[in-house]
Amino acid sequence: MEQPKITFIVNNTTYSLRANDAEALRDIPGADRQQLIVLLEAIKQQDALARVAVQNAVDRVKVSSRIPLNGPADEGILDHKAPKSERLGSGDIDALMNRLIMEEKRDKTPGLTTQDLVKWVVGLTVAIILLVLIF
Numbered sequence: 001m002e003q004p005k006i007t008f009i010v011n012n013t014t015y016s017l018r019a020n021d022a023e024a025l026r027d028i029p030g031a032d033r034q035q036l037i038v039l040l041e042a043i044k045q046q047d048a049l050a051r052v053a054v055q056n057a058v059d060r061v062k063v064s065s066r067i068p069l070n071g072p073a074d075e076g077i078l079d080h081k082a083p084k085s086e087r088l089g090s091g092d093i094d095a096l097m098n099r100l101i102m103e104e105k106r107d108k109t110p111g112l113t114t115q116d117l118v119k120w121v122v123g124l125t126v127a128i129i130l131l132v133l134i135f
Helices: 022-026 030-066 090-107 114-134
Strands: 006-010 013-017
Touching: 006 030, 013 022, 030 090
Parallel strands: none
Antiparallel strands: 006 013
């Protein structure tokens, strides 16, 4: 399978390379190669930080969904610090949003059922009849 061609500029020199093109990779001057390696390491580090941020957010949601409505039994469980502003990738954000949506749907109370609607109609009818009889 052929790798996609990536075009980038380092020190005003444009390179178009594929990951499996060893000869073109060797032809990059040493200084430009070092700049590219530093850039790729920074990208790799940001990717790792984004994954950690997503996992921390998911863990916080899981912990908060386990706490009963009357309050936590152990105050040390919750961490009320402001979340760190770490940059998330678009795929990370989509995955986090999908998880949060699924958890919200799971915890959501069901809507108005037919039985509930009948109870309301009967209750309102009785209330109206009582008001008519009193006045």
